[in-house]
Amino acid sequence: MLEVRGVSKSFAGFYAVTEVSLVVAQGQIAAVIGPNGAGKSTLFNLITGHLQPTAGRVLIQGRDITGVPPHRICGMGMGRSFQRTNIFPKLTVLENVQAALLAHQGRGRNFWSRADALCREESATLLASIGLADQAHMIAGTLSYGNQKQLELGIALASDPKILLLDEPTAGMSANETHETIALLERIAGERGLTLLFTEHDMAVVFSIAQQVAVMHQGRIIADGSPATVRADAEVRRVYLG
Amino acid sequence: MRCRKTTWYSRFPWMLVVFVAAFSIPWLGSRYDTFLGTQIAIDALFAVSLNLLVGTTGLVSFGHVAYFGIGAYICGILMKTYSMPFALALPAAALGAAAFALVFGFFCVRLTKIYFAMLTLAFSQIVWAICFKWDAVTGGDQGLPDVPYPALDWMSAIPGFDSLRIADQFYLLTLVVVVLSLMAIQRIVTSPFGRMLTAIRENPERAAFIGVDVRTYELAVFVLAGGFAGIAGALFGIFNRGVFADYVYWPKSAEVMIMTILGGIEYFWGPVVGAATLVLLNQQITSYTQYWPFVLGVILLVLLFAFPGGIVGGIAAGLARLSGRNGRDVRA
Numbered sequence: 001m002l003e004v005r006g007v008s009k010s011f012a013g014f015y016a017v018t019e020v021s022l023v024v025a026q027g028q029i030a031a032v033i034g035p036n037g038a039g040k041s042t043l044f045n046l047i048t049g050h051l052q053p054t055a056g057r058v059l060i061q062g063r064d065i066t067g068v069p070p071h072r073i074c075g076m077g078m079g080r081s082f083q084r085t086n087i088f089p090k091l092t093v094l095e096n097v098q099a100a101l102l103a104h105q106g107r108g109r110n111f112w113s114r115a116d117a118l119c120r121e122e123s124a125t126l127l128a129s130i131g132l133a134d135q136a137h138m139i140a141g142t143l144s145y146g147n148q149k150q151l152e153l154g155i156a157l158a159s160d161p162k163i164l165l166l167d168e169p170t171a172g173m174s175a176n177e178t179h180e181t182i183a184l185l186e187r188i189a190g191e192r193g194l195t196l197l198f199t200e201h202d203m204a205v206v207f208s209i210a211q212q213v214a215v216m217h218q219g220r221i222i223a224d225g226s227p228a229t230v231r232a233d234a235e236v237r238r239v240y241l242g
Numbered sequence: 243m244r245c246r247k248t249t250w251y252s253r254f255p256w257m258l259v260v261f262v263a264a265f266s267i268p269w270l271g272s273r274y275d276t277f278l279g280t281q282i283a284i285d286a287l288f289a290v291s292l293n294l295l296v297g298t299t300g301l302v303s304f305g306h307v308a309y310f311g312i313g314a315y316i317c318g319i320l321m322k323t324y325s326m327p328f329a330l331a332l333p334a335a336a337l338g339a340a341a342f343a344l345v346f347g348f349f350c351v352r353l354t355k356i357y358f359a360m361l362t363l364a365f366s367q368i369v370w371a372i373c374f375k376w377d378a379v380t381g382g383d384q385g386l387p388d389v390p391y392p393a394l395d396w397m398s399a400i401p402g403f404d405s406l407r408i409a410d411q412f413y414l415l416t417l418v419v420v421v422l423s424l425m426a427i428q429r430i431v432t433s434p435f436g437r438m439l440t441a442i443r444e445n446p447e448r449a450a451f452i453g454v455d456v457r458t459y460e461l462a463v464f465v466l467a468g469g470f471a472g473i474a475g476a477l478f479g480i481f482n483r484g485v486f487a488d489y490v491y492w493p494k495s496a497e498v499m500i501m502t503i504l505g506g507i508e509y510f511w512g513p514v515v516g517a518a519t520l521v522l523l524n525q526q527i528t529s530y531t532q533y534w535p536f537v538l539g540v541i542l543l544v545l546l547f548a549f550p551g552g553i554v555g556g557i558a559a560g561l562a563r564l565s566g567r568n569g570r571d572v573r574a
Contacts, residue, residue, distance in 0.1 A: 069450070071450045088445050099437050102434045103441075104452065107434045108454060109435060
């Protein structure tokens, strides 16, 4: 599904990511873990086209997407959420997902119909599936933090992705919110047959849902495999799990 | 937590009422009222066109006057030098201004924020310099005097309109062109295209990752805004009976920016209110004191501090408080 081949990225001579290779199979839930500054977010930005790799290639379903700008990658079946919450704060919750649906359906060039009247049912269905139906007409920026993260997931799902990249989906959440988010992610991934790749700090989260875990340290992947093998890996225990 | 609701004052047909009132000025008001009305209508369109960039898309242009001026020159030259009818010169001015916006915008949208603003200003100064020096076409520093009024004999044939002076008739024509343009702009703002622009304003990074090609959309709205500014400029040249290099000079960019911000960039009608306020203030204060720029500056400072969301923003907040709601209803 997703294949990263020997990707490196240097910023003015400093290698944030060095020769990273990673394969995530169709329908897999995979996690990238590692200490702060290990290069996880940089790796994500390389995969999603926000950064251009210095070397290496990125493929989705066998198609090379290296150097393709983000707005096109989005149309090729990849959705993403960001580490800092990334919604359209002054639009209503409904308008947020509606905008994403309109963009996905290529209707953004229509400058003569009323946007409010389009995609209403689809938007409502999508909001219901992420549990935000009751908040549909609230200004998105006034939602609680956990709800904003849910909304961000909704925006990503609007493009009907095959693979979803989530950068720390539970960062800053309370234990309760974390629990709900994980349940939501598992359910949605199951319903839609999504491939998930996420970064995470919370080890309990990682080992509760991930089927594959890759560990990054100083820009390299030092271990990659099932949760059990990674947990048993001596190097991983030394640098990370302690 | 806030919700958005519709209330009686957002459903009230404000636009129709204002249009009818404005349309009756030549019969009910003085010659001077018609003069002010024409100026307000033209500035309102200019300011709303700027707000397509500032309020809707989050692009701050300090060079919007370039397209206003280009529209004025194109229409003026076509009507004076080539005796072209207004019905052709006006669309030509809009298309010409839009074409220049396409070329300049191509470079501007490659930059963001303050760099974008500076480049728009630079392009407008280039346009000004050319208009100021190119004697053969623009009349240089002498400008292009005696731009004729459009042929409006047909209007005199309508019963009730025959008593009107040509300036009144031109005012009515201006009003109709401006209102049609504003309706078109409002339609654009509330369309899916407009929604994409708002998404870009709110969060360009996220917008790109819902599949919006941010630069192309920014360029498209830059061209549209330029075209509508060109229409405003064309009307302004005829209204002033001539086109001069002042119309392309940067203080006019600042003036339209003040109108837009003063009225409220988050509201479709904000810039219209801002334009009316500034024109009326200007006229009032000039008649009392020669130090009007000073007085005007102080008034603007107070208004901007009192209503950070502009006049319309202040009114909306006041109405919301009165009715005990926290909504933001009349927002476009």
